[in-house]
Amino acid sequence: MRHGVDFVIDHESHHRDRPVRVGELQVWDIVNGSPMSHPFHLHGFFFRVVEVNxxxxxxxxxxxxxxxxxxxxxxxxxxxxxxxxxWMYHCHILEHHAAGMMAHFEVVR
Ligand SMILES: [Cu+2]
Structure with missing residues (x-):
């Protein structure tokens, strides 16, 4: 029997996300399938929150x-x-980040 939740992004820990291109607007939906809230942190860039729920x-x-x-x-x-x-994004709760709730992606020209 398992307890707790999996700290994953898109069903993988240490997920590799698709590359993004310099100058191309990114609109991302961050979906939390777990019952607890998670602070999503995008490393090195700033974003606008467009919608919450x-x-x-x-x-x-x-x-x-x-x-x-x-x-x-x-x-x-x-x-x-x-x-x-x-670059990377991850949950800003250190234990979650360390448990694999993070992803890498490449910014390409
Ligand atoms: Cu978290």
Whole structure:
């Protein structure tokens, strides 16, 4: 019998996500299938929160971390500027990050 939750992104720990291209607007839906909230952190870039559970936030701001409610979803938008290379996003709870709730992706020109 197993207890607790799997700390995974898209069913993988240490997920490898698709590359993104410099200058191409990114609109990402972050879906939390677990009952607890997870603070999503995008390393090295700022994003706008567009929707939380389908509703626009009260105000627009630049963030590098957003809380994704349990069983909820958040839509973010961001623009990869000209810093190609390896980047990552992860849960900002250290234990979750360390347990594999993180992903790498490449920014390409
Ligand atoms: Cu977490």
């Amino acid at each position: 389908g509703k626009p936030p009260a105000f627009l701001s630049w963030e590098d971390t957003v809380d994704v409610p349990g069983r909820g979803r958040v839509r973010i938008a961001w623009l990869p500027d000209d810093r190609p290379g390896e």
